[in-house]
Amino acid sequence: MDYVSTRGEAPVLGFSDALLQGLARDGGLYLPREWPRLSAEEMRALRGLPYAEAAFRLIRPFVGGEIADGPLRRIVEESYATFRHAAVCPLVQTGPGEFVLELFHGPTLAFKDVAMQLLARLMDHVLAERGARVTIAGATSGDTGGAAIDAFAGARRCDVFILFPHGRVSPVQQRQMTTSGAANVQAIAIEGNFDDCQALVKAMFNDHAFRDRVGLSGVNSINWARIMAQIVYYFTAAVSLGAPDRAVSFTVPTGNFGDILAGYAAKRMGLPIGRLVIATNENDILARALSSGEYATRAVVATTSPSMDIQVSSNFERLLFEASGRDAAQVRGYMESLRQSGSFVIAAPTLLRIRSDFAAGRASMEETAATIRETLARSGYLADPHTATAMKVAREKAVAGEIMVVLSTAHPAKFPQAVGEACGVTPSLPSWLDGLMEKDEVYTVLPTDLKMVEDHINRHTRAEG
Ligand SMILES: Cc1ncc(COP(=O)(O)O)c(C=O)c1O
Numbered sequence: 001m002d003y004v005s006t007r008g009e010a011p012v013l014g015f016s017d018a019l020l021q022g023l024a025r026d027g028g029l030y031l032p033r034e035w036p037r038l039s040a041e042e043m044r045a046l047r048g049l050p051y052a053e054a055a056f057r058l059i060r061p062f063v064g065g066e067i068a069d070g071p072l073r074r075i076v077e078e079s080y081a082t083f084r085h086a087a088v089c090p091l092v093q094t095g096p097g098e099f100v101l102e103l104f105h106g107p108t109l110a111f112k113d114v115a116m117q118l119l120a121r122l123m124d125h126v127l128a129e130r131g132a133r134v135t136i137a138g139a140t141s142g143d144t145g146g147a148a149i150d151a152f153a154g155a156r157r158c159d160v161f162i163l164f165p166h167g168r169v170s171p172v173q174q175r176q177m178t179t180s181g182a183a184n185v186q187a188i189a190i191e192g193n194f195d196d197c198q199a200l201v202k203a204m205f206n207d208h209a210f211r212d213r214v215g216l217s218g219v220n221s222i223n224w225a226r227i228m229a230q231i232v233y234y235f236t237a238a239v240s241l242g243a244p245d246r247a248v249s250f251t252v253p254t255g256n257f258g259d260i261l262a263g264y265a266a267k268r269m270g271l272p273i274g275r276l277v278i279a280t281n282e283n284d285i286l287a288r289a290l291s292s293g294e295y296a297t298r299a300v301v302a303t304t305s306p307s308m309d310i311q312v313s314s315n316f317e318r319l320l321f322e323a324s325g326r327d328a329a330q331v332r333g334y335m336e337s338l339r340q341s342g343s344f345v346i347a348a349p350t351l352l353r354i355r356s357d358f359a360a361g362r363a364s365m366e367e368t369a370a371t372i373r374e375t376l377a378r379s380g381y382l383a384d385p386h387t388a389t390a391m392k393v394a395r396e397k398a399v400a401g402e403i404m405v406v407l408s409t410a411h412p413a414k415f416p417q418a419v420g421e422a423c424g425v426t427p428s429l430p431s432w433l434d435g436l437m438e439k440d441e442v443y444t445v446l447p448t449d450l451k452m453v454e455d456h457i458n459r460h461t462r463a464e465g
């Protein structure tokens with residue numbers, strides 16, 4: 001399988017190189033040259049399989065034979081053995097036609113574990129074969145960082161630097177990043193917001209001298225393998241609810257657009273998805289873009305669903321590429337306009353195609369809190385604020401007769417204050433995380449300054465490009 005950049009000016013790569021590169025050298029994001037398609041029979045055959053086996057079958061075509069079946073199967077099995085639920089990503093019914101897909105049973109209680117546990121093992125395998133090592137730089141609004149640090153802690157071939165917005169992540173999220181004690185990982189608190197952290201990471205990738213010197217790699221959803229891993233749960237959820245013989249819709253709490261893009265990829269692979277509904281909090285750039293056709297950044301608002309406090313939504317670029325008929329020049333134009341003026345206008349045919357697959361809505365913090373309260377009272381289900389944002393939007397946009405799956409992206413105990421204030425029940429961390437909040441923290445505070453961050457990484461990485 002070949003991978004092409006959304007900006008059309010980077011080398012075409014195979015799976016392993018796309019995995020290690022993260023961002024393409026032209027600033028674009030890699031996508032498979034074509035979408036593997038599953039027949040109805042192949043989809044039906046996924047019903048009832050262990051999650052790891054379904055994942056192996058769905059991931060295999062993207063790997064394109066670059067990792068032999070034996071090691072690939074072992075990597076997938078080991079990745080999902082770290083999950084605390086036998087089903088890995090179980091479905092729970094919360095109302096007539098409404099299901100919650102729980103993606104938070106991994107080590108750090110967020111959906112990021114689903115991809116990150118796999119990514120770390122895939123990278124380790126490829127690096128061991130090549131006798132190479134990399135420097136990983138990642139940006140996080142809270143969950144990617146913890147998941148990456150857990151998955152890569154102790155990895156012998158990777159040094160990991162995670163940039164998080166100082167004072168803007170929940171206390172649990174922060175402790176998950178700052179208390180690992182692993183020598184190969186470092187948490188860096190950036191005096192800015194998530195978009196500043198993400199811009200720094202992208203700037204490091206676009207600084208080719210630095211990139212080559214440290215052998216830079218990425219674990220954000222700019223890395224195709226993150227999206228690939230997330231495709232799996234759309235299939236497992238949909239087939240258990242009757243697909244391919246019945247269409248299923250999904251509502252996804254959205255920030256960097258990686259999770260919902262995986263749903264779009266599943267649809268391109270043949271899964272009959274009815275609607276993909278984008279749910280945002282007050283940082284509603286995606287909902288506004290879908291209704292007005294203009295993608296226009298505004299100041300970031302701090303909310304009770306902090307992992308979605310994002311304005312520059314990386315993976316929207318992948319959707320623009322697809323919806324424009326893979327017109328890399330059009331994508332380059334959008335991204336240049338975004339860089340210069342903070343906005344761009346989506347061409348009418350591209351917008352029309354996006355609207356044919358996606359709907360969008362927003363929920364305010366008050367609406368999210370009310371949804372947490374109502375859902376607990378109605379069905380005894382305790383949702384975290386990100387999940388509740390999506391529940392609110394899903395209910396507002398409900399269509400009679402539709403099966404709607406709401407993606408539950410974090411355990412409520414990651415956000416005890418917001419959940420407690422919303423419904424009076426303060427969830428506690430599972431016993432296997434006992435002591436997390438008492439551990440000593442280690443992190444470095446840096447300003448939003450590319451040179452200072454690069455210098456810090458240069459001084460501390462052991463990798464050489
Ligand atoms: C708990 C939670 N929900 C939702 C999101 C949004 O997901 P995405 O960035 O893939 O759109 C994130 C962060 O990415 C998250 O951590």
Ligand SMILES: N[C@@H](CCOP(=O)(O)O)C(=O)O
Pocket residue numbers: 139140141142143144145219220221222255256258307308314
């Ligand atoms: N919400 C994310 C932001 C980074 O997203 P990613 O999916 O691109 O890694 C987070 O929790 O860090």
